[in-house]
Amino acid sequence: MYNVKSHKAEEFIDDVEIKETLEYAAANRDNRALIESILDKAALCKGLTHREAAVLLDCNIPDLVERTFRLAEEIKKKLYGNRIVMFAPLYLSNYCVNGCIYCPYHAKNRHIPRKKLTQEEIVREVTALQDMGHKRLALELGEHPVENPIEYVLESIRTIYGIHHRNGDIRRVNVNIAATTVQNYRKLRDAGIGTYILFQETYDKQKYQMLHPTGPKSDYAYHTEAMDRAREGGIDDMGIGVLFGLSGYRYDFVGLMMHAEHMEAALGVGPHTISVPRIRPADDVNPDEFSDAVPDDKFLHIVAAIRCAVPYTGMIISTRESSKVREKVLDLGISQISGASRTSVGGYTEPERDEDTAQFDLADKRSLDEVVKWLIELGYIPSFCTACYRAGRTGERFMKICKSGKIQDCCTPNALLTLKEYLLDYASPDTMKAGDELIRREIEKIENEALRASLKRDIASLEAGKRDLRY
Ligand code: SF4
Numbered sequence: 001m002y003n004v005k006s007h008k009a010e011e012f013i014d015d016v017e018i019k020e021t022l023e024y025a026a027a028n029r030d031n032r033a034l035i036e037s038i039l040d041k042a043a044l045c046k047g048l049t050h051r052e053a054a055v056l057l058d059c060n061i062p063d064l065v066e067r068t069f070r071l072a073e074e075i076k077k078k079l080y081g082n083r084i085v086m087f088a089p090l091y092l093s094n095y096c097v098n099g100c101i102y103c104p105y106h107a108k109n110r111h112i113p114r115k116k117l118t119q120e121e122i123v124r125e126v127t128a129l130q131d132m133g134h135k136r137l138a139l140e141l142g143e144h145p146v147e148n149p150i151e152y153v154l155e156s157i158r159t160i161y162g163i164h165h166r167n168g169d170i171r172r173v174n175v176n177i178a179a180t181t182v183q184n185y186r187k188l189r190d191a192g193i194g195t196y197i198l199f200q201e202t203y204d205k206q207k208y209q210m211l212h213p214t215g216p217k218s219d220y221a222y223h224t225e226a227m228d229r230a231r232e233g234g235i236d237d238m239g240i241g242v243l244f245g246l247s248g249y250r251y252d253f254v255g256l257m258m259h260a261e262h263m264e265a266a267l268g269v270g271p272h273t274i275s276v277p278r279i280r281p282a283d284d285v286n287p288d289e290f291s292d293a294v295p296d297d298k299f300l301h302i303v304a305a306i307r308c309a310v311p312y313t314g315m316i317i318s319t320r321e322s323s324k325v326r327e328k329v330l331d332l333g334i335s336q337i338s339g340a341s342r343t344s345v346g347g348y349t350e351p352e353r354d355e356d357t358a359q360f361d362l363a364d365k366r367s368l369d370e371v372v373k374w375l376i377e378l379g380y381i382p383s384f385c386t387a388c389y390r391a392g393r394t395g396e397r398f399m400k401i402c403k404s405g406k407i408q409d410c411c412t413p414n415a416l417l418t419l420k421e422y423l424l425d426y427a428s429p430d431t432m433k434a435g436d437e438l439i440r441r442e443i444e445k446i447e448n449e450a451l452r453a454s455l456k457r458d459i460a461s462l463e464a465g466k467r468d469l470r471y
């Protein structure tokens with residue numbers, strides 16, 4: 001029985017409710033009056049229910065699909081401006097006891113080398129990331145109680161926060177580890193993580209069980225209830241996502257919306273981010289074997305519908321997607337992207353070898369400088385900001401500031417200051433020139449005179465050698 005406030009997976013992600021929602025959406029896909037009323041509601045930036053969001057995604061009326069896209073763009077512009085936050089994944093270990101059939105790190109794959117970074121190797125990887133200009137990392141590692149215990153994760157986080165190479169430092173470490181206990185979540189919180197990220201992969205329990213035949217991850221309920229335990233452990237900044245293509249996208253979209261509603265209703269804070277990866281080729285993984293692959297046009301529709309349904313939740317896209325697709329979804333609602341990623345263990349310092357195995361093939365292989373320049377040329381401000389988490393603006397407090405619109409007074413100045421730091425310390429001459437012009441233009445757009453003056457002073461301080469200024 002569906003119960004948004006329950007802490008039981010089968011009640012807050014109720015299969016019957018999802019199927020009825022899909023039937024409702026299919027029955028109303030040509031219902032112009034209803035779809036227009038949903039779009040009007042979404043335009044208020046107060047969010048949509050999972051049923052309303054499902055109707056938007058299933059909408060079969062071309063001009064209203066187009067309106068959904070335009071509205072997503074408007075919401076994106078209104079709440080996120082033209083800023084795009086940058087991050088990089090850091091793979092610590094590919095040891096894994098799980099049997100996920102879509103991932104080359106699954107335990108039965110005997111033809112990939114297994115590797116776990118030592119603390120010295122982490123120092124080298126992080127130094128390389130700092131030398132590119134990254135300030136925000138997402139740690140990735142397989143589930144392995146012996147090779148990757150929580151102590152290893154905690155020690156690695158301490159190591160990463162302790163590395164300061166030239167003007168570089170990692171100011172926010174997000175963590176993507178397997179579902180774990182309340183006690184371990186408390187340890188992660190105490191270690192000062194930014195966001196705890198865990199993808200559901202698919203909300204369809206039957207499909208989930210086929211895709212996860214062995215290992216602790218095969219326990220659907222334990223995995224699905226992970227955010228509830230994380231919250232109990234004191235974490236208030238959580239990121240969810242599905243791997244589109246594993247199962248029917250409609251089902252997973254509704255599941256994702258129900259999970260977001262559950263977090264808001266039962267945990268007091270909605271998801272900080274939603275990630276929208278799509279399945280990619282990798283060793284032992286052929287996406288053609290997954291019949292639910294999502295085509296580009298539907299993928300864009302999914303991004304637009306999510307933007308309309310959960311306006312205050314950041315949306316992340318990785319280098320799994322080509323620059324062409326990334327360019328399109330930036331307008332529709334994506335607020336964070338990875339740049340210059342390596343998805344193999346040790347990939348930032350070791351030249352690629354034939355036997356190296358990435359978790360998935362990258363479609364966008366450009367350097368961070370190239371990505372930054374590309375964003376600037378598209379009119380976006382690449383932002384290396386990590387201010388909120390460091391100023392204690394997380395969880396409910398963060399959402400309140402977001403919903404009041406006051407966050408804008410922080411985001412744009414911080415984006416410009418962190419971009420300026422990047423330009424001074426890491427950019428190529430061309431990127432520096434384009435970036436400085438963008439900063440000049442963007443400062444002049446700031447209406448508040450005092451803020452404009454203060455920002456100009458801060459930019460001058462950065463030029464004089466100061467670092468890490470923030471609002
Ligand atoms: S998806 Fe994660 S848990 Fe599954 S095999 Fe890959 S690394 Fe292990």
Ligand code: SF4
Nearest residue numbers: 385386387388410411
């Ligand atoms: S000010 Fe806060 S919300 Fe805005 S970009 Fe920085 S960390 Fe994100």
